[in-house]
Amino acid sequence: MRYSEGADLDPSGVRDRRRGGGMRGGRGVAVGGGGLGLVGVLVLVLFQVLGGGGDGGTGAALGQLSGLAQGETADNGQLEQQCRTGADANESVDCAVVADIESIQDYWAGVLGADYRPTQTVFFNGSVQTACGGATSGSGPFYCPADQLVYIDLSFFDTLQQQFGAQGGLFVNAYVIAHEYAHHVQNLLGINQQVTPGATGPLSGTVRLELQADCFAGAWANHAETVPDESGQPLIAEITQDDVDRALDAAARIGDDFIQANLGSGTVDQDAFSHGTSEQRQRWFLTGYETGDPAQCDTFATDDLG
Numbered sequence: 080m081r082y083s084e085g086a087d088l089d090p091s092g093v094r095d096r097r098r099g100g101g102m103r104g105g106r107g108v109a110v111g112g113g114g115l116g117l118v119g120v121l122v123l124v125l126f127q128v129l130g131g132g133g134d135g136g137t138g139a140a141l142g143q144l145s146g147l148a149q150g151e152t153a154d155n156g157q158l159e160q161q162c163r164t165g166a167d168a169n170e171s172v173d174c175a176v177v178a179d180i181e182s183i184q185d186y187w188a189g190v191l192g193a194d195y196r197p198t199q200t201v202f203f204n205g206s207v208q209t210a211c212g213g214a215t216s217g218s219g220p221f222y223c224p225a226d227q228l229v230y231i232d233l234s235f236f237d238t239l240q241q242q243f244g245a246q247g248g249l250f251v252n253a254y255v256i257a258h259e260y261a262h263h264v265q266n267l268l269g270i271n272q273q274v275t276p277g278a279t280g281p282l283s284g285t286v287r288l289e290l291q292a293d294c295f296a297g298a299w300a301n302h303a304e305t306v307p308d309e310s311g312q313p314l315i316a317e318i319t320q321d322d323v324d325r326a327l328d329a330a331a332r333i334g335d336d337f338i339q340a341n342l343g344s345g346t347v348d349q350d351a352f353s354h355g356t357s358e359q360r361q362r363w364f365l366t367g368y369e370t371g372d373p374a375q376c377d378t379f380a381t382d383d384l385g
């Protein structure tokens with residue numbers, strides 16, 4: 080994946096709330112919570128899991144959160160300094176995410192017109208307060224419908240490789256971001272409101288919502304090399320077959336069956352499915368990517384989810 084060298088970046092889609100103000104280095108944020116390390120757990124679900132005490136490691140983390148100060152401030156100064164052009168995105172993961180957010184939102188604004196309302200991504204490290212409650216890095220990136228913000232500790236990209244064994248790469252990161260913005264689109268369209276929070280199982284609304292988000296992410300990816308930014312130039316110059324293969328590899332490693340078998344109890348329990356199997360996540364990402372048509376992402380219209 081390459082970004083257009085001369086394209087202007089606009090970090091206004093980010094609220095940088097990382098303590099210490101900045102671009103990430105090896106801070107060694109502890110990432111725990113075996114079963115929670117999912118991409119894009121809807122926060123409503125997230126808190127059910129935390130509240131249910133299903134994960135011993137996060138109980139303590141939740142306790143620590145109560146001591147967090149409200150009204151954390153954002154400081155985009157460093158991103159504004161360092162993420163100016165597409166060339167910066169080719170050099171820095173942080174700047175690449177800035178570009179991803181811009182491209183993804185430009186795409187959805189084109190698809191939905193005035194119905195699309197841009198929103199921001201909060202960069203945090205360690206833990207964060209949201210309108211949906213507190214969360215930690217171990218929860219993975221998520222979207223909070225109550226404040227309509229995406230939250231991510233960028234160390235999740237390392238976790239994907241180190242803990243989940245994913246190949247990783249800039250396009251894998253972009254897939255993760257696009258998946259979270261898909262939840263924002265679902266929120267704007269009123270789709271997630273039709274799903275019972277916390278319901279699980281192979282044909283549950285939760286799984287349908289998550290697979291649709293993968294499909295929406297693929298639809299964006301199909302158009303990523305052509306969707307114009309404000310200046311009329313695409314921010315993303317090239318997505319290769321290797322990039323797509325890496326995204327499919329990542330999708331497989333965040334499938335419910337893979338996580339349960341390899342990072343959870345070791346037993347696959349379909350009734351607990353919340354995001355779909357590895358195969359389903361790959362299938363729906365590909366459906367979006369190959370068709371480039373969000374209308375093909377109606378995971379609610381079929382019981383054949385793959």
Ligand SMILES: [Zn+2]
Pocket residue numbers: 118119120121258259262289292
């Ligand atoms: Zn999700």
